[in-house]
Amino acid sequence: MSNPFGTVPPDAILAGEATDAYFERTRATLEHADKNPHVVAEVTADQFPTGEFDVFTGVKDVATLFEGRNVDVDALPDGQLFDGGPVCRIEGPYLEFAALETALLGFLSQPSGFATAALEARVAAPDSLVLSFGARHVHPSIASTVERAALLAGLDGFSHVAAGEILGREAGGTMPHALMFCFGEGNQADAWTAFDEAVGEDVPRIALVDTFWDEKSESLLAAETLGDDLDGVRIDTTGSRRGDFRHIIREVRWELDARGHEDVDIFCSGGLVPETIRNLRDVADGFGVGSHITGADSVDFSLDIVEIEGEPISKRGKLSGVKDVYRTPDGGHHVALADREAPDDGESLLEPLVRDGEVVREFDLETATDRCLTDAAAVDFGSTLEE
Numbered sequence: 001m002s003n004p005f006g007t008v009p010p011d012a013i014l015a016g017e018a019t020d021a022y023f024e025r026t027r028a029t030l031e032h033a034d035k036n037p038h039v040v041a042e043v044t045a046d047q048f049p050t051g052e053f054d055v056f057t058g059v060k061d062v063a064t065l066f067e068g069r070n071v072d073v074d075a076l077p078d079g080q081l082f083d084g085g086p087v088c089r090i091e092g093p094y095l096e097f098a099a100l101e102t103a104l105l106g107f108l109s110q111p112s113g114f115a116t117a118a119l120e121a122r123v124a125a126p127d128s129l130v131l132s133f134g135a136r137h138v139h140p141s142i143a144s145t146v147e148r149a150a151l152l153a154g155l156d157g158f159s160h161v162a163a164g165e166i167l168g169r170e171a172g173g174t175m176p177h178a179l180m181f182c183f184g185e186g187n188q189a190d191a192w193t194a195f196d197e198a199v200g201e202d203v204p205r206i207a208l209v210d211t212f213w214d215e216k217s218e219s220l221l222a223a224e225t226l227g228d229d230l231d232g233v234r235i236d237t238t239g240s241r242r243g244d245f246r247h248i249i250r251e252v253r254w255e256l257d258a259r260g261h262e263d264v265d266i267f268c269s270g271g272l273v274p275e276t277i278r279n280l281r282d283v284a285d286g287f288g289v290g291s292h293i294t295g296a297d298s299v300d301f302s303l304d305i306v307e308i309e310g311e312p313i314s315k316r317g318k319l320s321g322v323k324d325v326y327r328t329p330d331g332g333h334h335v336a337l338a339d340r341e342a343p344d345d346g347e348s349l350l351e352p353l354v355r356d357g358e359v360v361r362e363f364d365l366e367t368a369t370d371r372c373l374t375d376a377a378a379v380d381f382g383s384t385l386e387e
Ligand SMILES: O=P(O)(O)OC[C@H]1O[C@H](OP(=O)(O)OP(=O)(O)O)[C@H](O)[C@@H]1O
Pocket: 133, 134, 175, 176, 177, 178, 236, 269, 270, 271, 272, 288, 289, 290, 291, 292
């Protein structure tokens, strides 16, 4: 079985088959009419700035999609924040890329949504350890897309092992409730001891402490059991039992400290959203975030032809003409026609990606992460979330 899970294979995407049927009919119609106009098309989410920024990513896959085709492509750099206007611009004979629109938008929309949500988690607790735990919520074939978006947005790590192979970063994590069940109630100390004996020295000893008893009792038992070897406890209290989660964490902190376990960190997980992370960041040391990232709305990108045979064109409600987007030192994001003067001190954000079918940009995740976090500070991304 070459395709046991029925996913669309990479070859089909590169061949332009990962498309909507109406693009195939468009090709048939244009070829029948002997038309293949030279066009400029732009990918946008919003025409004008809205006051809300998103993270742009997926651009490396777009470069791969367009490599070897008779087009020029410009795009924002990976990890750039944007608010309105084009994030990507394609120029060439329309039939050279018509069928690629569906895959192009997919490569950008969902990863940018994941990265934006991950950045929300990042800025909610800038000084805490924040890990991506949500791979279980998506189709396994895109787990590395989730984890890459999490790293791009500055998260400290992720849990998915195969994604780690692809990204060149080792997956991390603690222990599941299943492990605690296998030892049984009353035998939590045996479970933590066996874990300590079994796993590599580089694995942090973080005991899961919400399984059978209250979090304080299990935390103290973990500290007594592993002593100085215990790095932390994870509290994943389910929502129905959570009550005042902040109070629970403060109580655990108090009781650990009272017995000399100030070095034991407290790690939280389970349905965390930026608001809860912000509320816990001064009492917890780290967070595992899943569904907030994996459940993020895709960024609603669309592709529109804005110039045809050198003449501006657009559907109603969209802006015609080739545009550029600019960042000004005050963090402003500006959209303007590309042939007009840039705003004062405005830095053009669109950069060459493909020229005559050749990819002209290099990709580096660390550079993209730096860009994302620097730009998030420049546009004060966190403050817009706290309003
Ligand atoms: O709620 P999310 O933000 O999506 O977090 C992702 C997962 O991480 C935790 O799982 P845990 O390892 O505790 O799962 P388990 O009960 O299977 O052990 C949490 O309970 C979620 O299932």
